[in-house]
Amino acid sequence: MAGVNWTDSTMEAAGAKLHVSRAGKGRPVLVLHHETGTLDRLPFYDALAAHYDVLVPHHPGYCRSPRPDWMRSVRDIAVVYRGLLSDLNVQKVAMVGLGFGGWIAAEMASMAPGDLSHLVLVGAMGIKPPQGDILDLAITGYMDYARAGFHDQKAFDKVYGAEPPTDQLEMWDICREMSFRIAWKPYMYSQTLPHLLGSVRAKSLVVWGDHDKVVPQSAATVYAKALPNAKTEIVKGCGHCVDMEQPEALAKLVTNFIAQG
């Protein structure tokens, strides 16, 4: 979407340096990216920035945010982001967590359930799926893993190119290393998170692609049950990375959901 003016800045929160992209006006929306990192700009981010004040931080240790060597858990990132929002004086944020970012968003929601307007989890990691397992980064090649996030491989080509540049592969490796450092065991979920979500009164939307090969759809039911005020939307013909595969559909789901108050 042309005409969206993004501002990039480096901020510091709770001992971590963060690269933050920000655009748009209105209600604050925090978008949290996947464990594969994020491209600087994506159509989904632009679509949201047409309606809201959108913040897209790069997770510490991912993409343009340097690695804090001390960090040991995904909950550490959640605390850093709580610090970031506090420093920016952003209150009652709406959060959109994409895959791994969904785990961070859920942790943040559990920490300060009163300081949240809406929670959107898209193919979120963070909970042990009752059926199936979360795809293991450690035994899957860079390209195979990134492609597994898409049901339609042409959509992957459109986002990354059919042969992503070596810079991208290197970035995937850096992201992978950070994921190992903070989410190795249990792999990509927390055993306590489902128990801690019970205080989240904000409206929650659990979104899943019906062909998610990264996080089994069975995890959606656990999230929907753990969050007291949740509804579920299944996106048809879509893989794990709904934000990149069907950006307009996801943006519409999010804007409609927030508009319902």
Add this chain to the structure above:
Amino acid sequence: MHLMYFTEQPMSAYSEQAGRDFGATALMFPNTEFDPVAGSRLYNNYIEQYMLAEEVGVDGIMLNEHHNAPFCMQAKANIFAAILAGMTKKVKIVMLGNPLPLAENPIRLAEELAMIDMISKGRLVSGFVRGGGQEQLAAGVNPAFNRERFEEAHELVVKAWTQPGPFRFEGTHYQHRVVNPWAVPLQKPYPRVWIPGVISKETIVWAAQQRYPYIALNTSIEQTKKIWELYDQVALQNGYVGGPENRGYLIQVHISDSEEKAIENARQFRWMQGEFTGLAHPVWSTPSGYGSPTARRAFVEFASGRAKNPRGETSFEQQMADLRIIAGTPKTVVAKLKRILEETRPGILALWGNDGRVSQEDSLTCIRLMGQEVFPAIREIAKELDLKSPFESNAPVHLRYSKDLKPVAKAAAE
């Protein structure tokens, strides 16, 4: 000169075709291809080989371990070390080595090694390794903290061996509120530690900083010389002069009564589909965070099929020409090994004698010729070249026990 026999303990009974069909013979290659009946026979064959090695006079038996792959049947080197501690009388039991980062409880490892040292009456050489990437995944251990865990576990094991207990250890990866193992090593200050390796500069530097001998695993003569150049440089920075007692070398050598048969059997060194450890996805052998960050870009290019294997892929013939594989009658083998000794000057030499599907009979012949003909000749050459082992030169077990340290400038001048 310290002379050792080594075998990877190949699980040669697996179906090679199944491996090729699956596209991998490591980590994820289904263990339904493992035959415990053959496994039982092979384990006992390897014991027979080790017993013969002692009988024909080798100085040491080198042991190692790997997981989830046919190329090496030893899932726990300490098991075989314990067997050898009880069954043999003279040989050094040289573990190259225990993968420290795989240990969730290094105190237990320290206890096991202390027991082996006492049962063997002080014959343990306790080498340590980081473990390959696949070993981390097979053990569920975080590859991103591999080097940190290696160094911290080493610190803890050595403390458990040398510092009177009880004491407390509060590390980054290991926390033990009570360290007080009753099994402590017989050898004082502690059993010799040798560090094997093949590519990581960081490991060479670390070994030299400790003054631990570094054992180059089947590197080319040129690579080996570069390793010693780096080792010696770090040695000088730490106040000592590196020499043969700091240098070990492992090489694939098959010895037979005839040249033809030796060469035929030596082809089995390439039995794992021509790879060192079998076919594997690069991200299994080098998971993110396991390798050096300086090699990240080259690695991702290789892992995605955009560059050749940085470790190189050389043919059997080329490896023979480069002296990375030596095969022949004792006379041929000694002449070739002499060149390696002259060029790289190690004080520790391990011959990796048999691999793949070499028959037990041929393996035993190889060991017999090794002990009775090759090693006596090598000992004479080592004397001429003044290649002394750490035992012969009474080298300190660790830098901190050195009595000959010099100021850096003086060490450099010598």
